[in-house]
Amino acid sequence: MVTLDDVRAAAARIASAVVRTPLLPCPWVGNERSAADRGLWLKPENLQPIGAFKMRGAHNAVARLDEDARARGVVAYSSGNHAQAVAHAAAAAGITAHIVMPASTPQVKIDNTRSHGAEVVLVGDDEREAVAYEIVAERGAVLVPPFDHPDVIAGQGTAGLEIVEDLPDVDVVLVPVSGGGLASGIATAVTALRPDAKVIGVEPELASDARESFRAGELVDWPVADRFRTIADGLRSQPSELTFAHLRNRLHDIVTVTEDEIRSAMAALAQKGRLVAEPSGAVSTAAYLFRGDELPAGRTVAVVSGGNVDPALLADVLTARTDEEDRADD
Amino acid sequence: MVTLDDVRAAAARIASAVVRTPLLPCPWVGNERSAADRGLWLKPENLQPIGAFKMRGAHNAVARLDEDARARGVVAYSSGNHAQAVAHAAAAAGITAHIVMPASTPQVKIDNTRSHGAEVVLVGDDEREAVAYEIVAERGAVLVPPFDHPDVIAGQGTAGLEIVEDLPDVDVVLVPVSGGGLASGIATAVTALRPDAKVIGVEPELASDARESFRAGELVDWPVADRFRTIADGLRSQPSELTFAHLRNRLHDIVTVTEDEIRSAMAALAQKGRLVAEPSGAVSTAAYLFRGDELPAGRTVAVVSGGNVDPALLADVLTARTDEEDRADD
Numbered sequence: 001m002v003t004l005d006d007v008r009a010a011a012a013r014i015a016s017a018v019v020r021t022p023l024l025p026c027p028w029v030g031n032e033r034s035a036a037d038r039g040l041w042l043k044p045e046n047l048q049p050i051g052a053f054k055m056r057g058a059h060n061a062v063a064r065l066d067e068d069a070r071a072r073g074v075v076a077y078s079s080g081n082h083a084q085a086v087a088h089a090a091a092a093a094g095i096t097a098h099i100v101m102p103a104s105t106p107q108v109k110i111d112n113t114r115s116h117g118a119e120v121v122l123v124g125d126d127e128r129e130a131v132a133y134e135i136v137a138e139r140g141a142v143l144v145p146p147f148d149h150p151d152v153i154a155g156q157g158t159a160g161l162e163i164v165e166d167l168p169d170v171d172v173v174l175v176p177v178s179g180g181g182l183a184s185g186i187a188t189a190v191t192a193l194r195p196d197a198k199v200i201g202v203e204p205e206l207a208s209d210a211r212e213s214f215r216a217g218e219l220v221d222w223p224v225a226d227r228f229r230t231i232a233d234g235l236r237s238q239p240s241e242l243t244f245a246h247l248r249n250r251l252h253d254i255v256t257v258t259e260d261e262i263r264s265a266m267a268a269l270a271q272k273g274r275l276v277a278e279p280s281g282a283v284s285t286a287a288y289l290f291r292g293d294e295l296p297a298g299r300t301v302a303v304v305s306g307g308n309v310d311p312a313l314l315a316d317v318l319t320a321r322t323d324e325e326d327r328a329d330d
Numbered sequence: 331m332v333t334l335d336d337v338r339a340a341a342a343r344i345a346s347a348v349v350r351t352p353l354l355p356c357p358w359v360g361n362e363r364s365a366a367d368r369g370l371w372l373k374p375e376n377l378q379p380i381g382a383f384k385m386r387g388a389h390n391a392v393a394r395l396d397e398d399a400r401a402r403g404v405v406a407y408s409s410g411n412h413a414q415a416v417a418h419a420a421a422a423a424g425i426t427a428h429i430v431m432p433a434s435t436p437q438v439k440i441d442n443t444r445s446h447g448a449e450v451v452l453v454g455d456d457e458r459e460a461v462a463y464e465i466v467a468e469r470g471a472v473l474v475p476p477f478d479h480p481d482v483i484a485g486q487g488t489a490g491l492e493i494v495e496d497l498p499d500v501d502v503v504l505v506p507v508s509g510g511g512l513a514s515g516i517a518t519a520v521t522a523l524r525p526d527a528k529v530i531g532v533e534p535e536l537a538s539d540a541r542e543s544f545r546a547g548e549l550v551d552w553p554v555a556d557r558f559r560t561i562a563d564g565l566r567s568q569p570s571e572l573t574f575a576h577l578r579n580r581l582h583d584i585v586t587v588t589e590d591e592i593r594s595a596m597a598a599l600a601q602k603g604r605l606v607a608e609p610s611g612a613v614s615t616a617a618y619l620f621r622g623d624e625l626p627a628g629r630t631v632a633v634v635s636g637g638n639v640d641p642a643l644l645a646d647v648l649t650a651r652t653d654e655e656d657r658a659d660d
Contacts (some may be wrong), residue, residue, distance in 0.1 A: 019355070022350055022377070024349060025349070026378050027445070027446070028445075047352070047354055048356075049354075088357070118516070270641070271641050273379050274376040274560065274606040275604065276604040311600070311648040314600070315644075315646075315648040318645040318648075319645045320640065
């Protein structure tokens with residue numbers, strides 16, 4: 001299991017690479033919750049240079065490599081934020097990165113990954129893992145997994161250190177859960193520093209395998225087709241044995257939100273928080289706004305994990321909200 | 331003239347009220363500028379609790395009031411971000427605030443100002459100033475002007491202190507100019523701490539009265555109707571004698587951007603910077619992206635001054651950009 005000391009060591013390693021994100025108070029939620037509550041703060045990880053918290057784990061994993069491993073380079077398979085994070089970390093370390101992506105990945109994400117100097121290998125949708133392991137075998141390159149590694153978990157946990165540093169009397173931290181690296185790391189740091197604080201995972205109802213596993217006390221497998229129904233494209237993975245061991249021991253609970261709640265939270269974050277959040281990044285705010293009855297009261301932080309969203313989708317949630325408000329004004 | 335010491339004193343006064351915004355590196359501009367340049371950082375003042383830098387000046391001005399003045403309360407006239415800033419500062423200090431707004435102000439801005447506990451006084455469009463002075467006369471309340479006051483300028487300047495603290499070798503700082511309070515304060519702090527750095531004002535072409543004044547060496551008056559043509563509704567004021575004295579002495583230059591450039595910068599900030607900027611908040615980024623030939627090379631900071639934008643307008647610039655990209659892909 002990852003420890004507070006691991007997270008602290010990661011923080012020292014990645015300090016010059018990641019943005020020290022502030023906590024943003026949200027006066028606008030004042031009237032939307034009961035008097036028992038004492039406020040919401042946002043932790044805007046969407047403001048990292050690649051637009052997501054994945055920077056933290058990737059930079060820590062790359063910084064931990066010895067000289068031999070660096071000479072052989074790194075490999076990752078991802079169509080999402082992890083691809084850019086590993087490319088960014090490899091470029092900063094001056095080492096080679098091969099990123100294996102499905103040929104169906106949107107061009108903008110391929111271009112962004114290449115712009116960091118990574119070698120992008122396009123493959124069929126179901127060949128990603130196999131091709132990545134071929135590169136590992138051929139070149140001796142080191143695979144950087146998106147969540148299933150102690151160095152990655154420790155790196156993501158640095159966001160938790162910063163939360164307690166900025167709000168020492170935090171009561172509740174809401175964190176998106178997919179593979180569980182971010183939630184494992186943040187729960188490790190926050191519960192070690194402030195044992196009374198409760199770290200709560202948030203999932204889309206349509207991909208709530210981790211909640212089911214958490215309730216069952218063992219990993220429950222959901223079919224890919226089920227998990228891929230949610231709009232939150234960053235929350236379609238499942239925890240590994242390693243991350244689940246952390247979630248099970250260190251999370252207080254896992255709650256779920258609906259697709260409509262995710263869209264509403266994206267609109268609220270843009271209009272009232274002035275932050276662009278991708279659907280996965282908005283689930284924690286959605287839980288605060290719409291699932292208050294399932295949450296403990298107290299000073300609450302919602303981690304906005306990423307902001308890489310299709311502009312047409314963002315425009316859509318913004319105008320949907322406007323229509324709603326127009327009706328309310330009639 | 332406001333001094334570095336005034337700005338430092340303001341920083342100590344407002345530290346607990348304002349968000350210590352980070353500088354955000356922008357790897358995405360790497361390919362869009364010449365090799366002579368060495369990067370762009372954003373200073374996201376849109377992330378202040380009321381969505382704009384105006385927090386800084388208003389909190390400093392209110393904190394400077396003596397007990398007698400506090401008992402009588404404060405007054406401001408504004409339909410924009412200054413209204414919310416003064417309301418927020420008065421609430422934090424536990425004093426009464428009267429905010430005089432045109433009856434034509436969008437309901438959401440009236441509601442936001444009231445939500446901080448301020449007394450909103452709705453008047454005809456051309457009665458704002460007169461009604462504000464009536465309240466001053468009747469109640470002995472203190473008027474907090476939006477820019478024409480040393481305490482307001484010193485408060486806005488605290489953003490400049492933070493820029494140099496975070497990027498000690500900054501070369502260029504781009505700041506929106508309207509009444510000139512923000513540019514005066516930032517230029518005061520930055521040029522005092524780093525005499526080689528150049529602070530450059532940015533205006534919409536359609537409201538470039540300050541640029542004309544800067545070139546002429548004296549205040550040039552533009553008709554209101556002309557200044558109100560720009561989409562950048564926060565940049566329609568003119569400098570006062572006090573702010574112009576600061577701009578003239580401490581700015582290196584003032585450059586202008588077009589309405590299309592402002593809209594493109596809003597889209598880039600949302601898609602690549604994950605920040606919601608209002609048109610006025612996007613002009614400095616527009617100058618970096620589109621007016622590079624008019625700017626000195628070097629490590630550049632663009633101040634994103636605010637993010638209070640109509641969601642329909644934001645949706646519009648996002649989808650306009652998408653259409654453009656679609657055409658480019660054909």
